[in-house]
Amino acid sequence: MIAVLKHGTTPAQLQHLVDWLKRMNLDVHISEGTEVTVLGLIGDTSKVDMDLLASLEIVQSVKRISDPFKQANRMFHPMDTVIEIGEAKVKLGGGHFAMIAGPCSVENEDQIIEVATRVKAAGAKILRGGAFKPRTSPYAFQGLGTEGLELLRAARKATGLPICTELMNIHHLDQFHDIDIIQIGARNVQNFDLLKEVGKTDKPILLKRGIAGTLQELLMSAEYIMSEGNENVILCERGIRTYETYTRNTLDISAVPVLHKLTHLPVVVDPSHGTGKAYLVPPMAAAAAAAGADGIMIEVHNNPSKALCDGAQSLTPDQFADLNRRVNIIREAMQ
């Protein structure tokens, strides 16, 4: 951490500040220039309150040098993390790519088994489906809940695909003991107590970026999970909130190469929520593959216009199969 002091700082003020910093067990390197004096703080600066330091009378500005995330940091873990999922041991990360497909909401046994069968035939490696649904309105359909988990298990049994579904509530964690990937949604990405709880399991966690979350915040949320012992974190870009209204969110494709530089964790892209419109899903999924995503998460419904939730952004199984074919060619081109 570096602190730049204002012109005119007296030796006594400087000494006072240095003493205070040393009491936090930091080494302080002083570099005095003609206009400014710069302090380099060496040691564990993760507990220094940058804002407080910056607010002191004599301090002009403060800059953090090292990233505040540690276990997620590629600097300390240069090799890509490869995550193994479910009994099928599907791999994600480090060159292993997986399509994750399925309906927004699990609706009934016929629907989920038909969709699972068809996306598997088209090349999907993992089945997704919502049982507990976070809805902005208390009056909207909130998902089948526990019954939805049962139906996902039935679809896994029928197809062998590992299953991925969202956990919203600490109280439900027991019910998720055999879910293959626990998804933490965008609205819960800073529900820190929930993060700590899933950090105590050994399950793969698919962690979505916040609705207007920075990449650093996403990594700090991954750090919450990892600091409890669970290193199986998959990061998911799902679009960010901007002023543009033609799309539901602005899918930030650049998050993929940026995250690959910052962290060793695998990165998945969700173009269905990221755009909110089915016609945008194939080009944006292709873009994600071109940018190096380790996985893509696609909403597929056997009958989009009858979907109970988010049908507007679902592909049909045939559209998904066509997309999957193109994605494979793009991935080869980028190797």
Add this chain to the structure above:
Amino acid sequence: MIAVLKHGTTPAQLQHLVDWLKRMNLDVHISEGTEVTVLGLIGDTSKVDMDLLASLEIVQSVKRISDPFKQANRMFHPMDTVIEIGEAKVKLGGGHFAMIAGPCSVENEDQIIEVATRVKAAGAKILRGGAFKPRTSPYAFQGLGTEGLELLRAARKATGLPICTELMNIHHLDQFHDIDIIQIGARNVQNFDLLKEVGKTDKPILLKRGIAGTLQELLMSAEYIMSEGNENVILCERGIRTYETYTRNTLDISAVPVLHKLTHLPVVVDPSHGTGKAYLVPPMAAAAAAAGADGIMIEVHNNPSKALCDGAQSLTPDQFADLNRRVNIIREAMQ
């Protein structure tokens, strides 16, 4: 709800759509123009999936006419809600104004009692203080927790001020049984299961706007609480995330008059988190008062440069007293 159909829709397509809508128990008014046909949907449209409707082949666009929030809607409840807080029966809303002041974090008994005593003397009506702290980093100070609640109770006993503190975790709800205002923070404003739980209590709930939350989302979150039976919701503007970096957040003062038009619930402003810098707190608190806020929430610390958390944005008790005096004059000018 209004649906605009594309030019070239056939009578058969139109009939098919109308039948589908009627099966959802909606009345459909058809207005055929030369270029477009407009459908007016009458009835309970809160469960219609706007995005799905908009995605149909023949539909050009869809518009919701009525706001999706009901219990929070001023249209159905024109009188301002007045909320009574604690044994002291402090009133907020409908012309009743309250200053809410105290430290970011409760640190120890001396600190919280001294701050409580001094802010009370300066005109504060409610004491705030963090016991459970949501921190972006798992390595940062997370608050005194249960012990912090005890210290707040001691400060209430010493001063008579009702106490306001943040709840982050469903499991902690029992510990909050005698807290006078339960705060739901910006990061949990769409933690819908937490909202439902506090909706089952009869406590005043101070609900902060999301980090990049829309006003409609804030009202829908209030609706989650109210739909479970708790109508004592206080809305809190705390700054939104924008591209500007000189301030931590952009405090959206216009949220006050906009919310007053949309809802009968009281509106409080938090300029301390909203700006992140102490020198900005007095002018922005004055601005909030001028815009008609029902309350203002200010971080005050007896020794800001020694605060364990967010000292950079805390006022001293003397600065708070000076601010309070000015706010009172402004409130009179605006009546």
Add this chain to the structure above:
Amino acid sequence: MIAVLKHGTTPAQLQHLVDWLKRMNLDVHISEGTEVTVLGLIGDTSKVDMDLLASLEIVQSVKRISDPFKQANRMFHPMDTVIEIGEAKVKLGGGHFAMIAGPCSVENEDQIIEVATRVKAAGAKILRGGAFKPRTSPYAFQGLGTEGLELLRAARKATGLPICTELMNIHHLDQFHDIDIIQIGARNVQNFDLLKEVGKTDKPILLKRGIAGTLQELLMSAEYIMSEGNENVILCERGIRTYETYTRNTLDISAVPVLHKLTHLPVVVDPSHGTGKAYLVPPMAAAAAAAGADGIMIEVHNNPSKALCDGAQSLTPDQFADLNRRVNIIREAMQ
């Protein structure tokens, strides 16, 4: 255009409003429901002030049905526009793809001719290079100006590549008479008088999206050019301003398929300015190709670390050649 009237509007008020609208030569269709009355306004609504209408006592809300751009609108011009550039008649749009490459700033004859020669060899079809540079600071290098245009002409002569460079000032238009593509930068996209002037020429205009411009604003700016008679407009996505700070801008790849749906004009992507970092250019250029861009604009410098401007985001000629090869494979995969 549709206006929704408030519950409780009297017949006299309704008649008064309808008369006012008819005086603007609009046909008015009235659809009275139990809760709301809806007016459909037919005719040329482009001059109706939506905000004024929405502000009237009895009006609840107003919605524009048809897009406000006309000549740029795909609805009235379903076929893709193909633009021919320069004496070389390079085509862009409607399936014709072009790489546009060159340095941020033209620096001297050796530099521009070397870069031009090398990007041509690597597959570029058009040479870009800045002569007049918009710089945030008056103290920064502002480009070689007129001399830079001369050097671009020399590079065109040496390689046969058409040249593309930015016009900032109406006074300079004469100097651009033989420039093959006139670029209008992000900061001038709503400099309406400049748009009108280039609209009076027959030059291809490369129009960049505003720093925080909506897609509709971009199309309205294209409309300014087209309404003066020049239909040769190329739209350019160059990243938008968001709260995220890891990248200079957030490159909105979804702009490509959205614009292709809304307009017949070709769409180019600039990943160099869009990200600000060289390591992000190849993956984001690949993503743009996957999403269907008609062209990609890449900064290439023979010695990035000595570039006078924006060297940090420039590729070397070798990196550009490698990228171009991959882009071609991706484009085939998406056909």
Add this chain to the structure above:
Amino acid sequence: MIAVLKHGTTPAQLQHLVDWLKRMNLDVHISEGTEVTVLGLIGDTSKVDMDLLASLEIVQSVKRISDPFKQANRMFHPMDTVIEIGEAKVKLGGGHFAMIAGPCSVENEDQIIEVATRVKAAGAKILRGGAFKPRTSPYAFQGLGTEGLELLRAARKATGLPICTELMNIHHLDQFHDIDIIQIGARNVQNFDLLKEVGKTDKPILLKRGIAGTLQELLMSAEYIMSEGNENVILCERGIRTYETYTRNTLDISAVPVLHKLTHLPVVVDPSHGTGKAYLVPPMAAAAAAAGADGIMIEVHNNPSKALCDGAQSLTPDQFADLNRRVNIIREAMQ
């Protein structure tokens, strides 16, 4: 400027970098820590390309210490600038406050003289009115142009109020020779050639913040004007673009105290464009006054529902008079 080097930088690399920096006439202070080496660059760093420096192999990050604006910087000019306007010598800044009021567009002589007379009676010190109007659509009313300037002169003659109106085009500058305040609109705030031209005059310039402009960009644009010799710059906050859609823009009231800290130039707030709705203008104008604005710019129309432009956000003269009274009380409270 400070550059932080990566762990593992060799002495040869360090020397190479230091030599390069010294060739730019910078003094380099080297501070070697155990984990990082920090370089302090002393001298005129305004021409160093931060992005280029940051992109070098061995550089971890770069930080600018001093603000890049000089003439606008309060550090070098601690006293508030006071600007004298027109023959009436109306003062703005340094404790001198002025209400600027008038219609969005000048429409005809009766209108502008009536509005001018009434806003003067209500306390306005300066008349505003649009003659040349920047409109998003080429099909919208573009203002009366030259005739509008004539009508403003007539209103000045009738009332003695100085006049303020927008310049959009370098070619029109001659026509503005006797306009008392030349306004540069949000869309032209980075039209650098226009800024340089008005910088060559001695007129007061009212410079609006960009639609999504940072405060630093606003100050750099002021710097463009000042670097040409014109120090009479008035900064104007007019709302920024965010994701929130209830208001046209998010009026950033905190810009007032932040700008007062950064610069000596006066700061005006425009709540009419900042919110887009008349009912929000009085509370937001009051908020601006409370936050310390040196002036407030209000749209007033004698018949808002007949205004040719932006009537939805105009106050009536009576509403303006009431607002003015309250603003005066608030200003006293804050002194």
